[in-house]
Amino acid sequence: MTDTHRSLTVDRAREGVYVARNADGVELTFGAGGMSPVELLMAALAGCAAVDVDTATSRRAEPERFTVRVDAEKLTEGGNRLADVVVTFDVAFPPGPDGDVARTILPRALAVSHDKACTVSRTLEAPTPVTMRTA
Known part of the structure; x- marks a missing residue:
C-alpha cells in the first residue's frame, strides 16, 4: 500500500x-x-510543474535554458488571496534531432503537468477545504 x-x-x-x-x-x-509564505507557495507551484516538465523533456535533450516564472496579483478585498496566477516556462533546447523532440513534447508536458500531474496546481484549482485548529 x-x-x-x-x-x-x-x-x-x-x-x-x-x-x-x-x-x-x-x-x-x-x-x-x-522568502515570504506567499512566495513559497508560488515557488511550490513553479517547482512542481518544473519537475514534471523537466522529467519529460530532459529524457530527450538537456535544456540549455530552463526558467519558470510565476506572476500573480495579491488581492485584499474579502480576505487575502492570489488571483490571475500565470506560470511561464522559458525553456530552450540545443539544435538537432534530440532538441527537436524535446521542443515537440514541451507543450504536452505542460498540459499533463497542469491537467493531471502537478499536485500543487491541482490543489490550488480545486475547492480544497483547510481546517485550522489548536493542538
Missing part, C-alpha cells in the same frame, strides 16, 4: 523567522529577510 499522507512542521526560530521541516529532516527557513 502506498503512503499517501503528507506532513511537515513549522517552528518559530525567532520573531518573523520560521523553519519548515519534513519527515526526512530537510529544513527550509523563511520569513523576515527571506
Whole structure:
C-alpha cells in the first residue's frame, strides 16, 4: 500500500523567522529577510510543474535554458488571496534531432503537468477545504 499522507512542521526560530521541516529532516527557513509564505507557495507551484516538465523533456535533450516564472496579483478585498496566477516556462533546447523532440513534447508536458500531474496546481484549482485548529 502506498503512503499517501503528507506532513511537515513549522517552528518559530525567532520573531518573523520560521523553519519548515519534513519527515526526512530537510529544513527550509523563511520569513523576515527571506522568502515570504506567499512566495513559497508560488515557488511550490513553479517547482512542481518544473519537475514534471523537466522529467519529460530532459529524457530527450538537456535544456540549455530552463526558467519558470510565476506572476500573480495579491488581492485584499474579502480576505487575502492570489488571483490571475500565470506560470511561464522559458525553456530552450540545443539544435538537432534530440532538441527537436524535446521542443515537440514541451507543450504536452505542460498540459499533463497542469491537467493531471502537478499536485500543487491541482490543489490550488480545486475547492480544497483547510481546517485550522489548536493542538
